[in-house]
Amino acid sequence: MKLIIVSSSQRSQSESEKVAIYLSKNSEQFTDIEHIDLYQQALPMWDGCDESKFNPQSNWARLSKQLTDADALVVVTPEWGGTASPLLKNFLMMCQMHETGHKPVLIVSVVNGVSGAYPIAELRMNAFSNNKLVAIPDHLIIRNVEEVLNDARFENNNVKLDLSSRDKRLRHRIAYSIHTLFHYASALKNLRKNLSEQPFNNEELYTYGM
Numbered sequence: 001m002k003l004i005i006v007s008s009s010q011r012s013q014s015e016s017e018k019v020a021i022y023l024s025k026n027s028e029q030f031t032d033i034e035h036i037d038l039y040q041q042a043l044p045m046w047d048g049c050d051e052s053k054f055n056p057q058s059n060w061a062r063l064s065k066q067l068t069d070a071d072a073l074v075v076v077t078p079e080w081g082g083t084a085s086p087l088l089k090n091f092l093m094m095c096q097m098h099e100t101g102h103k104p105v106l107i108v109s110v111v112n113g114v115s116g117a118y119p120i121a122e123l124r125m126n127a128f129s130n131n132k133l134v135a136i137p138d139h140l141i142i143r144n145v146e147e148v149l150n151d152a153r154f155e156n157n158n159v160k161l162d163l164s165s166r167d168k169r170l171r172h173r174i175a176y177s178i179h180t181l182f183h184y185a186s187a188l189k190n191l192r193k194n195l196s197e198q199p200f201n202n203e204e205l206y207t208y209g210m
Contacts, residue, residue: 003030008088022152072185084119095131104184129209
């Protein structure tokens with residue numbers, strides 16, 4: 001089972017990247033895990049035209065292959081001004097059903113404070129209609145992020161930190177969320193197989209959501 005973790009801060013060495021690295025080191029249920037940091041990708045602004053995604057400077061061809069091969073996704077967004085990352089929204093608008101359709105996604109919001117709920121609501125409302133990703137009921141909000149998961153960037157997780165009780169609870173909740181995502185991925189893999197073997201008549205008419 002392959003997992004793609006997408007971090008979407010527009011800054012280098014971001015807290016969103018730190019959280020994504022922690023997730024990539026602690027998702028042992030998946031046999032293949034890849035981390036995509038959108039800050040490092042050369043992606044055009046989505047304009048509704050497929051050809052523009054494959055311009056000579058774009059990395060989309062490689063990312064499209066990674067997404068097509070994936071069984072599940074995690075998207076990690078910072079909260080800036082009560083919104084999700086523009087990089088992430090652009091990325092999700094570029095995704096198409098043949099790449100991400102009927103695959104489960106776990107939404108993770110990162111904030112250096114006590115808010116963080118608005119990006120979750122925003123993404124659930126308008127980010128998955130056309131790409132047909134399936135947002136699982138569980139989500140994560142990593143509040144006061146500078147205080148938690150701070151062993152993530154070490155080469156291995158054998159570094160012993162004096163973890164706060166909140167950090168320990170958060171790590172346990174993350175483990176639960178990844179466990180849940182894995183079982184959604186297993187179930188939806190069979191669903192995708194069934195849909196491909198039993199397509200609906202003229203289903204290409206319904207590429208886009210309502």
